Amino acid sequence: xxxxxxxxxxxxxxxxxxxxxxxxxxxxxxxxxxxxxxxxxxxxxxxxxxxxxxxxxxxxxxxxxxxxxxxxxxxxxxxxxxxxxxxxxxxxxxxxxxxxxxxxxxxxxxxxxxxxxxxxxxxxxxxxxxxxxxxxxxxxxxxxxxxxxxxxxxxxxxxxxxxxxxxxxxxxxxxxxxxxxxxxxxxxxxxxxxxxxxxxxxxxxxxxxxxxxxxxxxxxxxxxxxxxxxxxxxxxxxxxxxxxxxxxxxxxxxxxxxxxxxxxxxxxxxxxxxxxxxxxxxxxxxxxxxxxxxxxxxxxxxxxxxxxxxxxxxxxxxxxxxxxxxxxxxxxxxxxxxxxxxxxxxxxxxxxxxxxxxxxxxxxxxxxxxxxxxxxxx
Amino acid sequence: xxxxxxxxxxxxxxxxxxxxxxxxxxxxxxxxxxxxxxxxxxxxxxxxxxxxxxxxxxxxxxxxxxxxxxxxxxxxxxxxxxxxxxx
Numbered sequence: 272x273x274x275x276x277x278x279x280x281x282x283x284x285x286x287x288x289x290x291x292x293x294x295x296x297x298x299x300x301x302x303x304x305x306x307x308x309x310x311x312x313x314x315x316x317x318x319x320x321x322x323x324x325x326x327x328x329x330x331x332x333x334x335x336x337x338x339x340x341x342x343x344x345x346x347x348x349x350x351x352x353x354x355x356x357x358x359x360x361x362x363x364x365x366x367x368x369x370x371x372x373x374x375x376x377x378x379x380x381x382x383x384x385x386x387x388x389x390x391x392x393x394x395x396x397x398x399x400x401x402x403x404x405x406x407x408x409x410x411x412x413x414x415x416x417x418x419x420x421x422x423x424x425x426x427x428x429x430x431x432x433x434x435x436x437x438x439x440x441x442x443x444x445x446x447x448x449x450x451x452x453x454x455x456x457x458x459x460x461x462x463x464x465x466x467x468x469x470x471x472x473x474x475x476x477x478x479x480x481x482x483x484x485x486x487x488x489x490x491x492x493x494x495x496x497x498x499x500x501x502x503x504x505x506x507x508x509x510x511x512x513x514x515x516x517x518x519x520x521x522x523x524x525x526x527x528x529x530x531x532x533x534x535x536x537x538x539x540x541x542x543x544x545x546x547x548x549x550x551x552x553x554x555x556x557x558x559x560x561x562x563x564x565x566x567x568x569x570x571x572x573x574x575x576x577x578x579x580x581x582x583x584x585x586x587x588x589x590x591x592x593x594x595x596x597x598x599x600x601x602x603x604x605x606x607x608x609x610x611x612x613x614x615x616x617x618x619x620x621x622x623x624x625x626x627x628x629x630x631x632x633x634x635x636x637x638x639x640x641x642x643x644x645x646x647x648x649x
Numbered sequence: 650x651x652x653x654x655x656x657x658x659x660x661x662x663x664x665x666x667x668x669x670x671x672x673x674x675x676x677x678x679x680x681x682x683x684x685x686x687x688x689x690x691x692x693x694x695x696x697x698x699x700x701x702x703x704x705x706x707x708x709x710x711x712x713x714x715x716x717x718x719x720x721x722x723x724x725x726x727x728x729x730x731x732x733x734x735x736x
Contacts, residue, residue: 334680385675
């Protein structure tokens with residue numbers, strides 16, 4: 272553990288990595304959606320409320336925000352809000368499925384400074400991608416990327432959630448990103464939101480985790496990861512690039528579409544709700560004083576992992592992954608590379624596993640299974 | 650490096666933190682941790698002195714620490730957090 276990581280554990284004056292989900296509305300219905308998005312919530316922040324939050328973030332000197340959803344471009348005030356943010360000196364990175372990026376919007380986006388775009392894509396072919404993101408979503412994403420490239424938008428990001436089915440495509444994703452002049456971003460699948468139901472079928476196998484670790488060691492300097500694979504550091508002597516710690520409530524937090532503040536984007540659950548931007552103390556008060564965030568900044572117990580020689584390397588893994596698979600927070604990650612997580616998972620009574628607190632999924636019209644059917648590649 | 654005239658790049662914002670400060674470069678999106686309040690003071694004062702050495706003197710930095718400061722300043726210069734200043 273470095274001195275810096277220790278200092279960061281005590282928390283910061285303002286978050287480094289603030290995610291703001293602008294709306295729960297989404298045109299897609301991805302099986303691993305972290306926020307169980309689909310339908311807009313009637314209580315979502317108004318334009319005026321959102322601007323007041325941005326004013327507050329500017330006063331706290333938040334350098335940039337990560338905007339997501341749902342599909343953030345569905346909000347009618349989307350451009351108004353990102354332009355307001357950039358005008359205040361808060362850079363914007365936003366995640367989109369690309370459905371609302373046509374040639375005209377691409378030019379509008381390319382004209383903005385301090386703006387990064389992440390297009391979500393979970394397969395380098397339609398079959399693999401659409402299996403989790405829905406029919407037609409591959410073509411939509413590729414079309415959006417083409418519009419951005421044609422508009423001269425430099426260095427957008429292609430954002431991939433690594434699953435059992437696309438882990439063999441990492442080289443192909445990199446080549447695809449290179450062909451667009453884009454940067455590849457790969458992140459870890461979490462059992463959050465609708466992912467709680469699809470995780471068991473989608474998460475990489477233990478052998479595939481080694482594959483991801485080796486690939487990141489070889490390619491990590493040119494690939495973004497959101498530092499999300501630190502649990503893999505127990506696989507070898509050489510740590511992956513990035514901060515090796517759970518940033519929840521310390522350097523990271525989430526503002527959801529109705530203004531509730533959670534410890535990270537992967538824990539939309541009452542247990543990890545710190546407060547709301549609508550409280551009189553505002554976002555700054557929640558960030559600095561909420562009971563939950565103060566608790567998360569205290570030294571955490573290694574618990575069942577204390578006797579494991581790899582704890583310094585993996586830090587016990589991801590809090591959200593443990594919580595939504597029913598594992599104790601002071602024990603191994605469900606994807607512990609030492610196999611401890613699998614042992615613990617086998618003991619979990621499914622009826623005791625916490626469910627996500629909110630669900631904005633669209634009503635199921637047909638009896639379509641939420642869990643994807645088995646898929647065989649090649 | 651000690652005799653260069655440097656400044657905090659105009660595209661960089663500094664935010665005070667319990668350990669020192671965070672520096673963010675809006676152009677290249679790099680985030681750098683300034684991990685001691687003395688480093689923060691030196692970086693903030695570069696603009697007011699003819700060169701880095703004068704800044705270190707003015708900030709009362711013990712000469713035994715100058716090597717470490719030069720390394721830190723060089724690293725910030727490499728990541729474009731600091732830039733050359735005319736004159």
